[in-house]
Amino acid sequence: MRLTSPAPTRSRLGRLLRERRGVAMLEFALALPVVLPIGLYAVELCNFGITQLRLSQTTLALADNISRVGVDTTIATQQLREADIGEVIEGLRQQAKNLSLTTNGRITISSLETKNGSQWIHWQRCVGMKSGVGYDSSYGRAGDGGTSGSSFTGMGIGGTKVIAPPNAAVIFVEINYDYQPLISRYFMGERRLHQTASFVVRDNRELATGITNPSPSVGQPLTCDRYSL
Known part of the structure; x- marks a missing residue:
């Protein structure tokens, strides 16, 4: 019977212990998890912050635009039309195309005014597929207030x-939006973002008539009982 010497085994073990090739790869593999x-x-946190900023700017732009639009009348006033609302909403869709606001959220536009010495929501217009608590308006519905x-x-x-000053209107916009993760919901979980903005109506708007619908008329105004894109 022939016995082999353990020397070669010890020699190979020594060379293995002295080997330094692949150390960086091994350290990387251990640190990767x-x-x-x-x-x-x-990365997800940065995307979340950017989305918050974009949503804030979008809300401000929408409130600003609705407070400005209208068509001049013959008595040096402006009337707000359903077509004006639709055009501003279409601009919003283009501005925030990557967010898909109307698919993943709900937008509520309110005209806050005074009536009988009290605050009053004269009218509201809404767009977006989301519905229920947390998506529909958190601060009131059309017709609220208006009584002493x-x-x-x-x-x-x-x-x-x-609050709206006497004989004037404030456009109040509220957006509720389900955050869409860049990588995975594992990092941020289910998040609903909420933004509001308000602007006083600049021009001499005819407040008594609210929103008119002359030609070219809108077949389906964006009333808040509808949930659409």
């Missing part, structure tokens, strides 16, 4: 409510 999720979370001593005192949260 920790580094990769942190990096992906950072009404509990409706404006639109907004707590002591920071927006």
Whole structure:
């Protein structure tokens, strides 16, 4: 019987312990399960912040545009038409095309005015497929207020409510939107983003008539009982 010497085995083991090739690859492989999720979370967090900013700017632009649009009348006033609302909404779709606002959220436009010395929501227009609590208006519906001593005192949260000055209107816009992740919902979970903005109507708008629908008329105004794109 021939016995082999353990020397070659010890020699190979020594060479293996002294080997330095592949160390960086091994360290990378060990660190990857920790580094990769942190990096992906950072990317998702940046996307979340950018989406918040875009949604805020979109809300401000919408409120600003609705407060400006209208057609001049013969008595130096402006009338707001259903067609004007539709054009502004179409501009919104183009501005926020990548967000798909009307698919993943709900937009509510309110005309906050005064009536009988009280705050009053004269009219509202809405667009978007989402419905229910958290998507429909959080601050009131068309017709709220308008009576002396009404509990409706404006639109907004707590002591920071927006109120309309006498004989004027404030366009109040509210957008509720389901955040669409860039990578995965694993990092941020289910998030509903909420933005509001308001602007006083600049021109001498005919407030008594509300929204008119002359020719070219709109067949289906964007009333808040409809849920559409």
